[in-house]
Amino acid sequence: MPRTKRHIARSIAYAGGFLAAASCSAWFWLEHDRLLTRQTELASTVLRLERLTGYVGFIHDFKNAVLRPAEPVYLQRAEDQFAAAMQTLDDLQQIAQSEALDSDLSAYRATLLKYHDHLVLLRETPFDSSNIADADALVRVRDSAARENLDALTAQLSRALADRAAPVQRNLMVSLAISLILLTLLVTDQVQNARIRAERDRLEARQQMLEAEQRHSEELAQSLDQLRQLNREQAEFTYSISHDLKSPTITARMLVAALQEDLSPRLMAQDQELLDDLDQVLGRMAMLTTDMQNYTQALNTEELREDVSLDDVLDGVIDDLRADIASAEVSIQRAPLPSLQASPHQMRNLLQNLLHNALKFARTDAPLKIAIGASDAKPGHVAFYIADTGIGIAENQHDAIFRPFARLHLREQFDGSGLGLPICLRIARAHGGGITVDSTEGAGSTFTVTLKAS
Amino acid sequence: MIKHLMTIDDEPIDQKMYRRLISKSGIVETLHQPMSGQEALNFLAAPDCPKIDAMLLDINMPGMSGFDFLEKAQAAHGNSFVRYAVLMLSSSTRRQDQERAAAFPMVQDYLAKPLTIEALEAIDKKLAEINASPAQSIS
Numbered sequence: 001m002p003r004t005k006r007h008i009a010r011s012i013a014y015a016g017g018f019l020a021a022a023s024c025s026a027w028f029w030l031e032h033d034r035l036l037t038r039q040t041e042l043a044s045t046v047l048r049l050e051r052l053t054g055y056v057g058f059i060h061d062f063k064n065a066v067l068r069p070a071e072p073v074y075l076q077r078a079e080d081q082f083a084a085a086m087q088t089l090d091d092l093q094q095i096a097q098s099e100a101l102d103s104d105l106s107a108y109r110a111t112l113l114k115y116h117d118h119l120v121l122l123r124e125t126p127f128d129s130s131n132i133a134d135a136d137a138l139v140r141v142r143d144s145a146a147r148e149n150l151d152a153l154t155a156q157l158s159r160a161l162a163d164r165a166a167p168v169q170r171n172l173m174v175s176l177a178i179s180l181i182l183l184t185l186l187v188t189d190q191v192q193n194a195r196i197r198a199e200r201d202r203l204e205a206r207q208q209m210l211e212a213e214q215r216h217s218e219e220l221a222q223s224l225d226q227l228r229q230l231n232r233e234q235a236e237f238t239y240s241i242s243h244d245l246k247s248p249t250i251t252a253r254m255l256v257a258a259l260q261e262d263l264s265p266r267l268m269a270q271d272q273e274l275l276d277d278l279d280q281v282l283g284r285m286a287m288l289t290t291d292m293q294n295y296t297q298a299l300n301t302e303e304l305r306e307d308v309s310l311d312d313v314l315d316g317v318i319d320d321l322r323a324d325i326a327s328a329e330v331s332i333q334r335a336p337l338p339s340l341q342a343s344p345h346q347m348r349n350l351l352q353n354l355l356h357n358a359l360k361f362a363r364t365d366a367p368l369k370i371a372i373g374a375s376d377a378k379p380g381h382v383a384f385y386i387a388d389t390g391i392g393i394a395e396n397q398h399d400a401i402f403r404p405f406a407r408l409h410l411r412e413q414f415d416g417s418g419l420g421l422p423i424c425l426r427i428a429r430a431h432g433g434g435i436t437v438d439s440t441e442g443a444g445s446t447f448t449v450t451l452k453a454s
Numbered sequence: 455m456i457k458h459l460m461t462i463d464d465e466p467i468d469q470k471m472y473r474r475l476i477s478k479s480g481i482v483e484t485l486h487q488p489m490s491g492q493e494a495l496n497f498l499a500a501p502d503c504p505k506i507d508a509m510l511l512d513i514n515m516p517g518m519s520g521f522d523f524l525e526k527a528q529a530a531h532g533n534s535f536v537r538y539a540v541l542m543l544s545s546s547t548r549r550q551d552q553e554r555a556a557a558f559p560m561v562q563d564y565l566a567k568p569l570t571i572e573a574l575e576a577i578d579k580k581l582a583e584i585n586a587s588p589a590q591s592i593s
Contacts, residue, residue, distance in 0.1 A: 277467045407516035410464050410489065 007193050014186035021179035028172035035165040038099060039158060045092050046154050052085040053112065062119055066138050069129050075122070082116050092153075101160050105153055111146035235296045242292035249289060253282045284415070291417035294349055295404070298426035305454075308344050310337035310351070310384060314372065317351045324359045328368055335373025338382035341454040346427045351386075353420045354447055358388035360414055361445075375448055381433060382453050387446040393439040401437070424449070456578055458504050460486040462494045462523065463512040463542070472510070472569055479571050481578050491515060491523030498527060498535055508577050509539040509560075510569065513551065521551075524558050533559055538581055540565050 051057050058081035065074035089105055089112075096103030118138050129135055256279045264272065314337060318325065325332070355370070362368040369389045377383035393401060393408075400406045402425045405418035421435075424447075428435050432452030439445035459482045461472045469487050476482045484504070488494040497503060513520035520541060527535050539560045541551075555561045562580070565573055 277470065281467060407514075409516055412464075412466055412489070 018182035024175040049088045107149035108146040239296040242289040246289040291419040305341045309339045330368040333371040361390040383450045389444040392441045394441045461510045464515045491518035509536045
């Protein structure tokens with residue numbers, strides 16, 4: 001990845017720069033240390049020279065030798081001090097030379113040699129120390145030039161060393177600063193890169209998760225599409241089948257009616273019974289195909305919605321079922337029903353099935369009472385109930401009654417397609433609602449239907 | 455000759471057609487026609503209940519299905535309440551129905567409706583074989 005490559009290159013540059021700057025710092029530090037040592041060495045050599053020469057050194061012993069000729073120890077000590085001073089002078093010049101600096105100490109050297117000449121004279125020529133004039137002549141050597149010479153040289157050398165140390169020190173500071181900056185950059189870069197990498201990893205993981213989610217939801221959407229398509233095809237197929245079964249059934253019933261009409265004078269009683277059974281079976285088949293169509297159609301949520309008054313729908317349904325109502329000795333108690341936006345055809349189907357059920361599942365030992373009216377509904381919905389005093393439904397069958405072809409009764413007792421309540425439930429759901437049942441076996445049932453108001 | 459045949463079916467017209475076919479075949483001595491599993495159980499539990507040789511059992515019945523009946527009958531009478539039972543199915547045999555039927559040794563065949571004379575004669579023949587070799591009979 002270019003980002004990674006760039007980061008590695010940058011890291012190498014920082015690390016290399018830091019190592020170079022640190023090496024320079026080390027070198028400058030050593031050089032600075034060396035120059036400081038030289039300065040100390042110079043100072044101590046100058047001090048030694050002055051001691052060897054001055055009050056506790058050569059000239060002091062020389063003067064004592066002049067004043068006390070009877071004590072030859074001063075003569076010998078002066079000689080030793082002189083040799084040591086000369087050696088120290090050489091050392092001093094050695095130091096200057098090692099730093100490639102000029103070291104003119106000729107004036108100092110000449111003064112020392114002059115004293116030494118006087119010392120040689122003193123040793124070789126008998127001397128009367130009581131003669132003040134002679135003694136004075138012997139010890140009087142002009143030495144101001146020597147002192148100036150040494151002072152000048154010392155100052156010159158230490159200035160030169162200081163001049164050399166100054167840039168080294170400056171360079172040391174600069175290289176230390178540079179290495180510190182590079183080190184900081186290196187560390188910061190590593191930290192930042194680690195942070196960037198962590199962030200990138202997090203983003204990548206998130207991206208992958210999002211992609212997986214998207215793939216998943218696409219797959220789901222595809223499956224859903226396939227399912228919808230399949231469901232639609234299945235519904236269309238079922239609808240076609242029920243439709244195509246219906247017309248031959250009707251034709252067959254007409255054929256049976258024709259046969260009965262033509263043959264009835266000649267038919268034996270048992271043959272007549274067979275024809276009646278055939279007509280009954282064909283009637284059941286016609287009912288089944290009609291309900292299959294209704295059941296399939298109840299899925300169609302796109303059916304045109306209109307303003308529907310359930311009271312008007314109920315009027316029509318009661319009119320349709322008036323024969324059943326008249327024969328069942330039933331009292332129907334009506335309270336106003338709500339209006340809503342719905343498929344009028346499906347609303348009729350819904351009320352017809354529910355009222356038909358209430359009439360069908362009546363008790364034989366008590367008069368049937370049916371009550372219909374509006375119920376409380378949550379906002380945006382309407383609801384109504386249809387209660388009967390019929391045979392009721394056992395608690396454990398409250399779910400089963402909404403399943404297609406769930407058979408709870410012998411056909412002899414209660415005939416039906418097995419699709420009535422499943423159709424009602426589908427219609428209610430297609431209208432954004434549902435159906436609940438409240439029933440005790442033997443004591444009647446109350447169905448409550450909820451529907452979206454629009 | 456089938457001495458005692460029982461057809462258990464809740465459809466009155468179907469029962470009527472069995473009766474017609476069986477009486478025409480002339481190979482059944484006595485026909486018992488309970489209209490539900492419960493009625494059949496009551497019949498089997500009666501003290502004077504004759505030995506049922508063969509049974510034609512509808513699976514799809516309201517309240518108590520054919521399988522429910524078999525379980526209850528087996529619990530009450532063991533495997534000997536019938537010699538030869540045939541399951542009758544209004545649609546083609548489903549695999550889970552076959553698996554469920556395997557639990558009942560007396561269930562020896564399946565039959566797709568409608569019932570025919572040939573099917574009845576085959577049952578008669580099978581019963582004759584069972585009677586000829588009692589070792590193979592179901593205990």
